[in-house]
Amino acid sequence: MAKTVLCYGDSNTYGAKPDGTGRFAPEVRWPGVVARVLGDGYRVIEEGLNGRTTRWDDPIELGRNGLTTLLPIVESHNPIDLMTIMLGTNDLKARFRLNASDIAQSAGELGAMAKRLAVNAESAPAVILLIAPPPTTTLTQYDLMFEGAFEKSRQFAEYYRRAAGWYGLEFFDAGSAAVSSELDGIHFDADQHQRLGEALAAKIQSSIG
Numbered sequence: 001m002a003k004t005v006l007c008y009g010d011s012n013t014y015g016a017k018p019d020g021t022g023r024f025a026p027e028v029r030w031p032g033v034v035a036r037v038l039g040d041g042y043r044v045i046e047e048g049l050n051g052r053t054t055r056w057d058d059p060i061e062l063g064r065n066g067l068t069t070l071l072p073i074v075e076s077h078n079p080i081d082l083m084t085i086m087l088g089t090n091d092l093k094a095r096f097r098l099n100a101s102d103i104a105q106s107a108g109e110l111g112a113m114a115k116r117l118a119v120n121a122e123s124a125p126a127v128i129l130l131i132a133p134p135p136t137t138t139l140t141q142y143d144l145m146f147e148g149a150f151e152k153s154r155q156f157a158e159y160y161r162r163a164a165g166w167y168g169l170e171f172f173d174a175g176s177a178a179v180s181s182e183l184d185g186i187h188f189d190a191d192q193h194q195r196l197g198e199a200l201a202a203k204i205q206s207s208i209g
Helices: 030-038 069-075 100-117 149-153 156-167 190-208
Strands: 003-009 042-048 082-084 126-132 170-173
Touching: 003 030, 003 069, 030 190, 042 069, 069 100, 069 149, 082 170, 082 190, 100 126, 100 149, 100 156, 126 156, 126 190, 156 170, 170 190
Parallel strands: 003 042, 003 082, 082 126, 126 170
Antiparallel strands: none
16 A cells, blocks of 8 residues: 655645746656655655645735644545645744744644644554755845744754654754745745755655655
8 A cells, every 4th residue: 555645834835936937847846756756655645835834824815824724634635654744934924923943833733733633544643744944045025024034944943853852753854955046035946846855755765664
């Protein structure tokens, strides 16, 4: 039986192009790269949504709370062997007034809930892989929306690592494999989707392979 991997995230899991012209093709997006590298023994499911937060209701972009949508999404895809969670970049928006520690803890709490909900075919808890988003680069059209994000995002790897330890989750630092585009400071160029997908495929294989 193929092993199921669920990828839960925001626009960088969705595959939004940094030039604002839409979405990369499925095979270009990092979950698609993961699927190709892992091969026939795995089924990789994308659940990326532009603007998704860890657990906050956005007063401008509605329906983006990653906590309220977690249960129906997980239960609609069970059984799951491994679930990746890469959220937190949208929590950097100035309107939320959060620091890196708050964001990482929110992501960790989300991972802990996922661990209670996601089960594999033997009814054992799925492996939850908490991914620290890579730091932003110089922000262009998002400069006011993400005011202060440049400094906060550079603390993500350390605080997400701590949160993963607190909640018993697997951890991966996306910034060790990919960088945000210079075009908008937030999204990934195609070559970075490739790099991240290859690195995550290796991590996933070592966790459940």
